[in-house]
Amino acid sequence: MPGAEDKRVFFTNSGTETVEGAIKLARYATKRDKMVAFYGCFHGRSMGALSLTASKSTQRKGFGALLSGIEHIPYPYAYRCAHGHTAETCGAEILEQLEGQIFKRLFDPEDVAGIIIEPIQGEGGYVPAPKFFLQELQRICRQHGIMFIVDEVQSGMGRTGKWWACEQAGVEPDILCSAKGIASGMPLGAIIARESVMRWKPGAHGTTFGGNPVCIAAALATMDLIESEYKENASRMGEYIFGRLADWTKKFKIVGDVRGRGLMVGIEIVRDQRTKEKAADLRNLIVDLAFHKGLLVLGAGENTVRLSPPLLIDQEQADFAVRTLEDCFREAEKKI
Numbered sequence: 001m002p003g004a005e006d007k008r009v010f011f012t013n014s015g016t017e018t019v020e021g022a023i024k025l026a027r028y029a030t031k032r033d034k035m036v037a038f039y040g041c042f043h044g045r046s047m048g049a050l051s052l053t054a055s056k057s058t059q060r061k062g063f064g065a066l067l068s069g070i071e072h073i074p075y076p077y078a079y080r081c082a083h084g085h086t087a088e089t090c091g092a093e094i095l096e097q098l099e100g101q102i103f104k105r106l107f108d109p110e111d112v113a114g115i116i117i118e119p120i121q122g123e124g125g126y127v128p129a130p131k132f133f134l135q136e137l138q139r140i141c142r143q144h145g146i147m148f149i150v151d152e153v154q155s156g157m158g159r160t161g162k163w164w165a166c167e168q169a170g171v172e173p174d175i176l177c178s179a180k181g182i183a184s185g186m187p188l189g190a191i192i193a194r195e196s197v198m199r200w201k202p203g204a205h206g207t208t209f210g211g212n213p214v215c216i217a218a219a220l221a222t223m224d225l226i227e228s229e230y231k232e233n234a235s236r237m238g239e240y241i242f243g244r245l246a247d248w249t250k251k252f253k254i255v256g257d258v259r260g261r262g263l264m265v266g267i268e269i270v271r272d273q274r275t276k277e278k279a280a281d282l283r284n285l286i287v288d289l290a291f292h293k294g295l296l297v298l299g300a301g302e303n304t305v306r307l308s309p310p311l312l313i314d315q316e317q318a319d320f321a322v323r324t325l326e327d328c329f330r331e332a333e334k335k336i
């Protein structure tokens with residue numbers, strides 16, 4: 001994790017549990033209770049984590065009142081930027097909203113324990129936040145003593161070509177949430193925090209299976225592989241795949257946007273490139289067609305195809321994926 005200060009780690013059993021613990025840690029460390037999160041972000045489904053999640057209403061429907069004291073603000077989504085900004089500049093108005101509206105009308109910043117963000121939105125559609133946005137968010141957090149929390153459950157562990165996606169922006173979070181790829185499929189998560197932040201007293205937080213020897217052994221083996229080969233491979237193969245997709249907004253009229261970093265590749269499907277009308281049905285069709293042709297891809301957001309291959313993918317496999325997707329996109333395009 002970036003930053004000169006030593007870190008402490010609390011091991012959990014999932015991403016959700018990691019975020020849940022991060023909420024508690026931010027509250028414990030700051031003695032404050034308010035939090036700010038972003039629309040479109042997914043942080044898990046336990047009552048605390050779900051209170052931060054603002055991805056799909058089905059995930060909240062039927063579960064009643066959640067944690068109070070949480071406000072959501074828009075995520076900087078450049079392709080659909082309300083102010084016409086680019087992928088580098090989208091989000092200035094959101095920061096103004098945070099400082100000018102949330103901090104003035106709802107929460108005094110001195111009551112805010114943490115601001116949590118996915119540096120690249122995962123479930124929300126593989127949307128990267130601009131570098132300046134993460135840097136400014138960190139500045140605002142530091143200014144008010146707010147914990148800057150990044151959720152790297154999906155974007156971390158070498159997937160973007162760095163250990164953590166937030167490193168691309170040069171930021172140093174106070175608390176970082178990790179899970180998913182951390183132990184190659186074994187159930188493990190980690191809350192990683194600056195030493196001066198993770199100072200809870202023995203018994204304040206705990207779990208039976210967190211940090212069990214089998215999962216830790218799997219994580220150590222995984223980390224060796226990421227460090228020695230896979231981080232570099234994710235960067236190289238990511239560049240290769242993005243290179244092959246570079247002209248897809250020209251090649252396919254249903255492709256609105258191709259975005260992401262490393263091996264986090266999002267392709268947004270639209271009915272019309274001009275109006276950007278979301279084509280969820282075509283996206284779902286593409287996911288199905290790909291499945292029947294032997295390629296597993298997932299949807300993300302309402303209308304984005306996500307490619308999230310294993311970090312050891314080679315060029316032959318990447319070529320198969322791109323070729324197969326080309327066939328699927330051609331077939332889907334006939335439907336409009």
Ligand SMILES: Cc1ncc(COP(=O)(O)O)c(C=O)c1O
Pocket residue numbers: 014015016017019042043044045118122123151152153154155179180
């Ligand atoms: C960014 C992010 N945070 C948290 C979670 C929750 O992780 P888990 O499913 O391991 O509880 C996910 C899962 O998709 C995620 O993508």
